[in-house]
Amino acid sequence: xxxxxxxxxxxxxxxxxxxxxxxxxxxxxxxxxxxxxxxxxxxxxxxxxxxxxxxxxxxxxxxxxxxxxxxxxxxxxxxxxxxxxxxxxxxxxxxxxxxxxxxxxxxxxxxxxxxxxxxxxxxxxxxxxxxxxxxxxxxxxxxxxxxxxxxxxxxxxxxxxxxxxxxxxxxxxxxxxxxxxxxxxxxxxxxxxxxxxxxxxxxxxxxxxxxxxxxxxxxxxxxxxxxxxxxxxxxxxxxxxxxxxxxxxxxxxxxxxxxxxxxxxxxxxxxxxxxxxxxxxxxxxxxxxxxxxxxxxxxxxxxxxxxxxxxxxxxxxxxxxxxxxxxxxxxxxxxxxxxxxxxxxxxxxxxxxxxxxxxxxxxxxxxxxx
Numbered sequence: 566x567x568x569x570x571x572x573x574x575x576x577x578x579x580x581x582x583x584x585x586x587x588x589x590x591x592x593x594x595x596x597x598x599x600x601x602x603x604x605x606x607x608x609x610x611x612x613x614x615x616x617x618x619x620x621x622x623x624x625x626x627x628x629x630x631x632x633x634x635x636x637x638x639x640x641x642x643x644x645x646x647x648x649x650x651x652x653x654x655x656x657x658x659x660x661x662x663x664x665x666x667x668x669x670x671x672x673x674x675x676x677x678x679x680x681x682x683x684x685x686x687x688x689x690x691x692x693x694x695x696x697x698x699x700x701x702x703x704x705x706x707x708x709x710x711x712x713x714x715x716x717x718x719x720x721x722x723x724x725x726x727x728x729x730x731x732x733x734x735x736x737x738x739x740x741x742x743x744x745x746x747x748x749x750x751x752x753x754x755x756x757x758x759x760x761x762x763x764x765x766x767x768x769x770x771x772x773x774x775x776x777x778x779x780x781x782x783x784x785x786x787x788x789x790x791x792x793x794x795x796x797x798x799x800x801x802x803x804x805x806x807x808x809x810x811x812x813x814x815x816x817x818x819x820x821x822x823x824x825x826x827x828x829x830x831x832x833x834x835x836x837x838x839x840x841x842x843x844x845x846x847x848x849x850x851x852x853x854x855x856x857x858x859x860x861x862x863x864x865x866x867x868x869x870x871x872x873x874x875x876x877x878x879x880x881x882x883x884x885x886x887x888x889x890x891x892x893x894x895x896x897x898x899x900x901x902x903x904x905x906x907x908x909x910x911x912x913x914x915x916x917x918x919x920x921x922x923x924x925x926x927x928x929x930x931x932x933x934x935x
Contacts, residue, residue, distance in 0.1 A: 567581045567582050567583070567584065567585035567631075568581065568585070569581050569626075570582060570617075570620075570622035570626075570627065570631070571622065573614060573617045573622075573631075573633065574614075574617035574618075574620050574621075574622050574802075575616070575617055575618040575682060575794050575800060575801065575802060575803075576620075576621060576622075576800055576801060576802050576890050576894075576896075576899060576922075577800040577890050577894075578621065578622055578624065578890060578894060578895055578896040578899060579620075579621075579622025579623060579624065579626075579627075579896055579925075580622070580623065580624055580625050580626030580627070580927075581626045581627075582612075582626065582627045582629065582630065582631040583626075583627065583628050583629055583630065584601075584629070584630040584631070585630075585631050585633070586601065586630060586631070586632045586633065587633045587635075587636060588632065588633075588634070588636065588637060589636040589637065590637060591637055591655065591656075591743055591744070593637075594632070594634060594637050594656065594710075594741065594743065595710055595717065595741075595743070597632050598611070598613065598632060598710055598712065598741045599710070599712075599715055601630040601632060602712045602739075605629070605630065608712070608739055609629070609926070610628070610629035610630065611629060611630045611631075611632065612627065612629065612630070612631050612632070612925065613631075613632045613634060613686075613741050614631050614632065614633050614634070615633075615634050615635065615656070615657065615683055615684030615686055615687040616635065616659060616682055616683040616684045616687065618682035618683040618687075618794060618802060618803060619683060619687060619691060619802055619803075619921060619922045619923060620802070620922055620923050620924075620925060621802065621896050621899055621900060621922050621923070621924045621925065622896060622925050623896050623925055623926065623927030623928070624895050624896045624897055624927065625927045625928065625929045626927070626928065626929055627925055627926075627927070627928060628928030628929065629928070632741075633657075634656045634657040634684060634686055635657045635684065636657055637655050637656050637657035637658075637686075637743075638655055638657050638658050639653075639654070639655040639658060640652060640653070640654050640655075640658055640662070640663055640666050641653050643746070645751075648750060648751045648752075649748060649749070649750055649751070650670075650672050650748070650749045650750070650751055651705065651746060651747070651748055651749075652666075652667065652672070652746070652747050652748075652749060653744050653745070653746050654685040654744060654745050654747075655685065655686075655743070655744050656684060656685060656686030656741070656742050656743050656744060656745075657684050657685075657686065658684060658685045659683075659684060659685070660678070660681055660682070660683055660684060660685050660687075660688050660693070661679060661680055661681065661682070663675070663685055663747075664676065664678055664679045664780070665679075665780075667749055667776075668776045668777060668780050671751060671752065671753040671776065672749035672750070672751060672752075673749060673750045673751075673752040673753070673754070673755040673776060674702070674703045674747070674748070674749040674750055674755070675698070675700075675703055675747065675749065676755055676776050676779045676780050676783065677695060677696040677697060677698040677755075677758075677759070677762070677779065677783055678693060678694070678695055678696075678698055678700065678783075679779075679780045679783040679784055679787075680695075680783060680784045680787040680788075680792070680793050681693050681695060681803075682793075682794045682803060685742075685744075685745050686741075686742035686743070686744075686745065687742070688700050688745060689704060689707050689722075689725060689727070689732055689734060689742060689745055690732055690734040690735050690742065691730055691731070691732070691735065691921070692727045692728065692729070692730055692731060692732050693730075694729075694730070695783070695787075696758075696759040696761075696762045696783060696786075697758040697759035697762075698758070699727070699729075700727070700747075701722065701727040703747045703748055703749060704722040704725075704727070704745065704746070704747055705721070705722055705746040705747060705748050706719050706720060706721050706722055706745075706746045707719070707720055707722070707725065707742050707743075707744065707745050707746070708720075708742070708743040708744040708745075708746075709740040709741065709742060709743065710740060710741040710743055711738075711739075711740050712739040712740055712741065713739060717743065719746075729807070729808075729810060729828075729855070730807045730921060752776075753775060753776055754773040754774060754775055754776065755773060755774065755776055755779055756771055756772065756773050757770065757771065757772060757773075757774060757779065758770070758771065761786070762779075762782055762783065762786060765782055765785065765786055766778065766779075766782045789883065790883055790884040790886075790887075791881045791882070791883030791884050791887050791889070792804065792884065792887065799881060799887075799889040799890070799891075800889060800890040801881065801887050801888060801889040801890065802887075802888070802921070802922040803887060803921070804858075804886045804887060804921055805886060805887055805888040805903060805920055805921060805922065806858045806862075806886060806903075806906070806918040806919065806920055806921060807858065807918075807919050807920075807921055808855050808856060808857060808858045809855070809856050809858060809861075809916050809917070809918060809919070810828055810853050810854070810855050810856075811853065811854060811856060811916065812852070812853060812854075813827075813852040813853060813854050816854050816856065818915075819856070819914065820864075823856065823857070823860060823861075823864075824856065824857040824860050825854040825855065825856055825857075826854060826855045827852065827853075827854055827855075828852075828853040828854060828855050856916065858886055858910075858918055859884060859885045859886045861910045861913075861914055861916055861918070862880075862885040862886070862906055862909075862910060862918075863885050864913070864914075865906075865909040865910050865912075865913045865914070866909065866913075867880060867885065867905075867906060867909060868880070868885070869881060869882050869883065869884070869885055870882040872891065872902065873898075873901060873902055873905060876894070876898045876901065876902060877890065877891050877892055877893045877894035877895070877898055878890060878891065878894040878895075878898040878899045878901070878902040879891040879902070880902070880906075888902055888903060888906075896927075900924060903920055906918065
């Protein structure tokens with residue numbers, strides 16, 4: 566029997582996996598993944614786990630193979646010219662170590678993504694983002710092991726379907742990320758494009774600040790919201806729900822003080838005969854806005870620190886978007902609280918909140934497995 570997944574996930578819940586593989590090089594990771602998927606009866610019987618910060622593991626265990634990427638480490642500069650730098654990070658490299666490396670070397674572009682837990686390989690799957698920035702803003706390509714063909718290829722970011730907290734790697738394409746390539750700028754200062762962050766730093770929106778100051782400001786804000794993980798901090802998966810994106814017309818039903826932000830859509834390409842000149846862009850009939858999941862939760866009567874009677878899972882005392890293990894919680898209690906939140910928000914506002922973490926199915930592991 567392998568050690569419990571509670572030891573490998575930040576929520577600290579979960580029983581053992583049937584098999585636990587711990588490759589330490591890219592080649593070992595490739596061999597482990599190819600073998601595990603070839604032998605599996607169901608592709609869902611194989612899970613690739615990075616830092617375990619975006620997973621709810623089942624109490625009864627997982628009757629399948631879990632492949633850990635945390636020992637597959639490395640950051641390198643693979644190209645640099647004209648003030649730009651191309652970084653490559655291995656799948657198991659902690660994401661915040663990549664940000665720290667960039668800041669220390671004066672590479673701007675990802676500083677606002679400081680403090681996000683998890684590994685670099687998981688970053689494009691979720692298209693991580695914070696404070697007005699997303700990985701999609703700097704991602705160039707990922708090296709993938711395709712689990713259907715078994716081939717390894719470097720895939721451009723444009724082919725990953727990157728959108729708000731999602732990608733084709735999260736929904737549809739079965740592949741293992743081996744490394745990520747990001748393009749940064751040689752500059753020890755960066756603009757602050759998020760109002761709350763600018764206010765906390767005491768600067769006008771859009772002003773440039775040293776990367777060290779920007780990183781410190783981001784980490785301070787995340788700490789105030791309970792969105793940092795580590796010793797002495799609550800066990801959580803960070804933000805448990807994504808901010809819902811809804812039709813602008815539908816959002817008008819909400820109270821006027823409900824936070825909402827326009828979601829920019831890519832304008833369609835317009836083609837016209839050369840002798841006609843450019844055609845004016847048509848305004849789309851449908852526009853979308855992003856709502857605040859935290860606001861919806863609080864307005865549904867669920868306060869910070871809330872827990873169901875007798876449960877050890879709780880809404881964070883610092884931010885309603887986070888569900889924490891308050892000590893001895895089970896995965897079932899985590900999921901029950903999440904479902905309660907979803908039900909309340911749906912009943913009050915008609916909005917279906919979507920969880921960010923992957924909730925693994927539970928399969929009791931046979932006793933004879935060692």
